[in-house]
Amino acid sequence: MNLDFNRNEDQMKLALSQMRQRLEKIYEGGGRKAQEKQKEKNKLTARQRIEYLLDKDSPFTELCAFAGYEMYKEQGGCPAGGTVAGVGYVSGRQCMIVANDQTVKAGAWFPITGKKNLRMQEIAMENRLPVIYLVDSAGVFLPMQDEIFPDKEHFGRIFRNNARMSGMGITQISAVMGACVAGGAYLPIMSDETLMVEGNGSIFLAGSYLVKAAIGEDIDNETLGGAVTHTEISGIADYKFKTEQECMDHIKKMMSMLGEKNKAGFDRAKPLPPKKNPEELYGIFPSDGKPYDMLDIIERIVDDSEFEEFKKDYGKTIICGYGRMDGWAVGHCGQPAEK
Numbered sequence: 001m002n003l004d005f006n007r008n009e010d011q012m013k014l015a016l017s018q019m020r021q022r023l024e025k026i027y028e029g030g031g032r033k034a035q036e037k038q039k040e041k042n043k044l045t046a047r048q049r050i051e052y053l054l055d056k057d058s059p060f061t062e063l064c065a066f067a068g069y070e071m072y073k074e075q076g077g078c079p080a081g082g083t084v085a086g087v088g089y090v091s092g093r094q095c096m097i098v099a100n101d102q103t104v105k106a107g108a109w110f111p112i113t114g115k116k117n118l119r120m121q122e123i124a125m126e127n128r129l130p131v132i133y134l135v136d137s138a139g140v141f142l143p144m145q146d147e148i149f150p151d152k153e154h155f156g157r158i159f160r161n162n163a164r165m166s167g168m169g170i171t172q173i174s175a176v177m178g179a180c181v182a183g184g185a186y187l188p189i190m191s192d193e194t195l196m197v198e199g200n201g202s203i204f205l206a207g208s209y210l211v212k213a214a215i216g217e218d219i220d221n222e223t224l225g226g227a228v229t230h231t232e233i234s235g236i237a238d239y240k241f242k243t244e245q246e247c248m249d250h251i252k253k254m255m256s257m258l259g260e261k262n263k264a265g266f267d268r269a270k271p272l273p274p275k276k277n278p279e280e281l282y283g284i285f286p287s288d289g290k291p292y293d294m295l296d297i298i299e300r301i302v303d304d305s306e307f308e309e310f311k312k313d314y315g316k317t318i319i320c321g322y323g324r325m326d327g328w329a330v331g332h333c334g335q336p337a338e339k
Helices: 002-027 032-040 046-053 111-127 142-147 157-168 182-189 208-215 221-225 227-233 244-256 278-284 294-298
Strands: 060-062 083-090 093-100 131-137 172-181 193-197 202-204 239-241 308-310 319-325 328-334
Touching: 046 083, 046 093, 046 131, 046 244, 083 111, 083 244, 093 111, 093 244, 111 131, 111 157, 131 182, 157 172, 157 182, 172 182, 172 244, 182 202, 193 227, 193 244, 202 221, 221 227, 227 239, 239 244, 244 308, 278 294, 294 319
Parallel strands: 093 131, 131 172, 172 193, 172 202, 193 239
Antiparallel strands: 060 083, 083 093, 308 319, 319 328
């Protein structure tokens, strides 16, 4: 009996050691060389992004790390299915985080990538978890595109789930931190709010080379689908940021504003007085009908004078955004000052 127990214990230790070794290899993604390329572009890896986003000293439960294990060897492999995903806490809210791993075939979607993403969405729907997508993907892995779309449990169902979650009131936030191409471009656009990083983030159905082939026009990808284009002209994206860190800091602010469904969406923090004196409203708000700056009004009624403007660079005839009043999370809107 004792010998059998010791033998089983040794086998268990060996199995755990082998599993840890495999996980360490999986955590390398596409390899150290690919990670260095990310660094050269001032980009974090998928795991670094998640680490930055999570609340300090809070748990993160990674899911499906072994997805794609020893699959697609002839294509160079697809560790973790090319996606790092799991459940963690952002601004105190438990949520699902799904991050494309750009070091694995430029973040392209293999068949197993679609399956893994569908599973993450299913878990989010079953548990009514907000979803944060950290997007950095070249789109569908074209040599295997015939295996990605056909079935109802394949890639295309992801967009149906986007719509279903929207109908269920489950918040979806997408941060475009790199390429977001073709089929993969639908996901951030179907999210509730879309953030982009200038210089690296781009959203387009076809790259500049296809524009050249189709109409003979030369255009760079930044002009075609960069952060400025989509926050100021198309209106597809809602915010733009200089760095990934600024982008993820804003996600944290957005998550802190989310109400709890079992409290009818209400959410109250400790009330803070406006930093800007509310009594100044009497001088700002005109009695003679002359123009005034709506931001001056808002900043004197919201807690701590903090106001997160929504689509700041698009549709400038109206100001919209989020703040708190007497601790309650609220939305505001109003017309800007006449120029």
